[in-house]
Amino acid sequence: MSAIRREGREIKRLRLLIPTFTCIPGCSDCCGPVPFSHWEWEKISDQRKATCLDCPYDGEAGCEIYEDRPIMCRLFGTVDHPQLRCPHGRGPEKMLTAQEGAAIADQYAKLVGGYRNDELVEHLRAGHGGSDASGSR
Ligand code: SF4
Numbered sequence: 200m201s202a203i204r205r206e207g208r209e210i211k212r213l214r215l216l217i218p219t220f221t222c223i224p225g226c227s228d229c230c231g232p233v234p235f236s237h238w239e240w241e242k243i244s245d246q247r248k249a250t251c252l253d254c255p256y257d258g259e260a261g262c263e264i265y266e267d268r269p270i271m272c273r274l275f276g277t278v279d280h281p282q283l284r285c286p287h288g289r290g291p292e293k294m295l296t297a298q299e300g301a302a303i304a305d306q307y308a309k310l311v312g313g314y315r316n317d318e319l320v321e322h323l324r325a326g327h328g329g330s331d332a333s334g335s336r
């Protein structure tokens with residue numbers, strides 16, 4: 200099996216670990232430039248590079264690649280951590296713990312060559328939960 204297919208299998212497995220929830224329609228308040236793994240990037244037919252602090256897929260009606268959005272977008276709003284909670288209070292019935300979020304982010308970081316969100320992973324690992332719900336990115 201090729202490296203990219205192996206990576207795709209891993210990404211699909213990580214996706215299944217992340218609970219889903221319904222966002223406010225059209226909202227993209229937590230969006231910004233995000234990293235893609237090679238496999239995730241290959242799935243995007245209209246590849247646009249970020250040239251500023253906005254995500255190039257943040258459209259008028261929300262995310263334009265919602266079904267193919269990368270793992271970090273899927274994690275946002277699902278982890279019980281100030282940096283990853285939805286500023287509008289949306290989220291799944293059962294949030295991931297900071298440690299569960301860290302484990303997923305860490306596995307993902309290893310797949311994404313060159314990208315390591317070490318600071319976030321370390322925060323999550325340390326379980327810096329707190330009660331500040333204003334976290335956004
Ligand atoms: S997680 Fe919250 S801030 Fe982000 S798009 Fe959904 S509703 Fe908006």
Ligand code: SF4
Pocket residue numbers: 227229230231232233254255256257258261262263264265268269272
């Ligand atoms: S890919 Fe979609 S969900 Fe992720 S930051 Fe961009 S617009 Fe937001």
